[in-house]
Amino acid sequence: MRIIGTIPHPSLKISVFKMDGRISVKFENAGFEQTFKLGEDDRYSDLEAVQRWVDAPLIESVLERMTDMHRSRLAADSRLFSHATDPEFEEIL
Secondary structure (H helix, E strand, O other): EEEEEEEEEOOOEEEHHHHHHHEEEEEEOOOOOEEEEEEEHHHHHOHHHHHHOOOOHHHHHHHHHHHHHHHHHHHHHHHOOOOHHHOOOOOOO
């Protein structure tokens, strides 16, 4: 797999990869990533076509999904590390 380019964005790192004719687009922020595998479709044959595909509505949905991923992470952490498992401190009188 080789990177064929990036797409600038203020809060996401967007990388475009190509391997054996297949295109993948990876969106990353500090804690999460999403990858769209576009396959061997002639419509996405070059970086310019993928840049047109990555439009504002797609980026908005990616950001919403990352927010949801963050919520899922916090909920899982909360279930595993609930307050019931916090160490109890001895009572000082």
